[in-house]
Amino acid sequence: MPGLIGKKIGMTSVFSAEGKNIPCTVIEAGPCVVTQxxxxxxxxxxxxxxxxxxxxxKHTTSAMKGHFKNANTTxxxxxxxxxxxxxxxxxxxxxxxxxxxxxxFVDVVGYSKGKGFQGVVKRYNFKGVNDATHGQHNRLxxxxxxxxxxxxxxxxxxxxxxxxxxxxxxxxxxxxxxKIISERNLIIVKGSVPGSKGSYLIVEK
Amino acid sequence: xDILKEIEQEFLTENNFPDFKSGDTISVHYKIKEGNKERxxxxxxxVIQRKGSSITETFTVRKMSNNVGVERIFPINSPFIDKIExxxxxxxxxxxxxxLRELTGKKARIKEKRF
Numbered sequence: 001m002p003g004l005i006g007k008k009i010g011m012t013s014v015f016s017a018e019g020k021n022i023p024c025t026v027i028e029a030g031p032c033v034v035t036q037x038x039x040x041x042x043x044x045x046x047x048x049x050x051x052x053x054x055x056x057x058k059h060t061t062s063a064m065k066g067h068f069k070n071a072n073t074t075x076x077x078x079x080x081x082x083x084x085x086x087x088x089x090x091x092x093x094x095x096x097x098x099x100x101x102x103x104x105f106v107d108v109v110g111y112s113k114g115k116g117f118q119g120v121v122k123r124y125n126f127k128g129v130n131d132a133t134h135g136q137h138n139r140l141x142x143x144x145x146x147x148x149x150x151x152x153x154x155x156x157x158x159x160x161x162x163x164x165x166x167x168x169x170x171x172x173x174x175x176x177x178x179k180i181i182s183e184r185n186l187i188i189v190k191g192s193v194p195g196s197k198g199s200y201l202i203v204e205k
Numbered sequence: 206x207d208i209l210k211e212i213e214q215e216f217l218t219e220n221n222f223p224d225f226k227s228g229d230t231i232s233v234h235y236k237i238k239e240g241n242k243e244r245x246x247x248x249x250x251x252v253i254q255r256k257g258s259s260i261t262e263t264f265t266v267r268k269m270s271n272n273v274g275v276e277r278i279f280p281i282n283s284p285f286i287d288k289i290e291x292x293x294x295x296x297x298x299x300x301x302x303x304x305l306r307e308l309t310g311k312k313a314r315i316k317e318k319r320f
Contacts, residue, residue, distance in 0.1 A: 010209045013261055014216040019284040026212055186208070 001107070002085045002099060003204035004029040005052035005078050006187070008110070010197045014178060014188070024178050025193050027108070029203045030185050031094045035071040035079060048085045050095060051076035053200070078200050097182045100205065105174045106187070109202040110194035114167035119143075124160045170194040213260040217282060225264075227252050227302050228295030228315050233266060233279060234288040245287055248277055251315065254301040255281075267305065269313075274306060294318040 006029030013023045036049035053076055057065070060075040068075050072092040089095070100106060120126040120143040128141040143162070146155045176190040193201060225231050232249040250268030253276065257263055260282050267276045279286060295315035305313055 012209055012213055015218075015260075015280075015282060015284055021280055021283070026209060028208070181212075184208075186212070188212070 001204045002048075002082050003080075003107075003202055004032050004095060004097065004099070005050065005080050006030065006201045006203050007053070008193060008195055008197055008199050008201055009186070011192065016178075022178060022190050023192070024188050024190050025175075027187050027189065027193065027201060027203060028185055029097055029187050029201075031096045033071060033073045033076065034089050034091055034093045034095065035067060035073070035076070037089065037091055038081070045083065047081050047083045048089055049079060049081045051079045053077035080202055082204075084205075097180050097185055097187055100177065100180060100187065100203070101182070103205055104177055106177055106189060107171060107173050107204040108175055108189065108193045109169065109171045109204065110199060112166045112168050112170045112194040113196055115165040117163060118165035119162045120160060123162060123165045126160075210259065217260050218284070220282065220286075222281070222286075222289040223291050225252055225289070225291050225294075227254055227300055228297030229291055230293040230295065230315075231266065232290045232292060233277075233286060234290070235279070236285045236287050249292065250275075250277075251295065251302075251305065253303065253305065269309075272309075 006027045009026040009028055011023065011025050013021050016022050030052065032050040032052045034048055035051045038045060038047040038049065040046050051068070051071075051073070055075040055077040057075055060068070065075065070091065115122065119141050121128045121141045126141075126143055129136050129139055129144075132140060143160075146159055146161075172191070172193055175193070178188040178190055180187050187203065195201065229252050230250065231252055232247050235246050235248060237244055237246050248266055248268070250266040253265040253267050255262065255264045262281045263278050264281055265276055265278050267274060269275070294317065296318045297315060302315075305315075
């Protein structure tokens with residue numbers, strides 16, 4: 001799906017025309033530069049590679065410098081490939097939020113906030129032990145049994161246990177577009193999006 | 206952060222409510238929609254707190270209704286608020302007078318501010 005790379009600015013709330021208080025997220029998206037046009041003849045599939053956010057030249061490898069020079073642009077920090085764009089985009093073109101102007105819903109992809117090493121209650125919404133009494137002690141948030149005993153004599157693969165939580169690619173579908181301010185590259189969507197303020201996001205149709 | 210503030214400013218609509226803070230007794234004239242009809246309900250009580258800033262600012266009003274404490278939180282920028290009247294300016298020492306929740310009867314009185 002066609003989309004843009006953006007940055008989460010933060011959350012606030014606005015009042016709708018009916019007077020309802022809508023929680024919403026402000027996202028700065030685009031303008032993104034087309035850095036490569038992939039075609040079915042050359043690469044085997046149609047896609048657009050676009051880039052967003054300035055990067056210092058001294059932090060750019062020579063190979064990437066050449067890549068950006070081809071597109072006649074400055075080095076960029078984030079790149080992403082989108083299929084589904086119409087073919088009329090050319091190398092070096094700048095894509096803005098105008099592509100969303102007919103849409104009332106968008107999808108947003110981001111990396112959720114990292115939570116560190118967490119137990120199963122937070123990580124997988126296990127219930128833990130519901131009683132603090134009846135012989136229970138110090139196992140209120142324990143996972144319980146990991147499986148049967150002599151058969152199978154092992155713990156099945158993929159058994160949900162404690163571990164690193166968050167910082168995972170997460171996609172939120174069908175967020176309502178509250179407002180698009182194209183002259184400042186801002187899009188306001190209803191609801192929350194993954195990640196912390198300032199983290200990079202992908203806004204898709 | 207600044208972008209957020211600018212956006213909040215854009216969505217903010219002017220209101221000319223009088224200044225009030227915690228300890229004051231106010232009447233909030235609140236528009237209520239019932240089907241197609243609109244009527245105004247008045248909620249009168251003591252302001253317990255004001256919270257948040259700009260478009261997300263809210264205030265809490267507490268009143269005693271049949272000896273039961275009722276608290277209501279209003280977003281100050283809500284388009285449903287028709288009017289706010291300040292009935293009494295109270296003199297309190299803190300910005301959030303939660304201690305009022307534990308008090309009833311004569312103890313729950315607030316001294317009036319003298320000018």
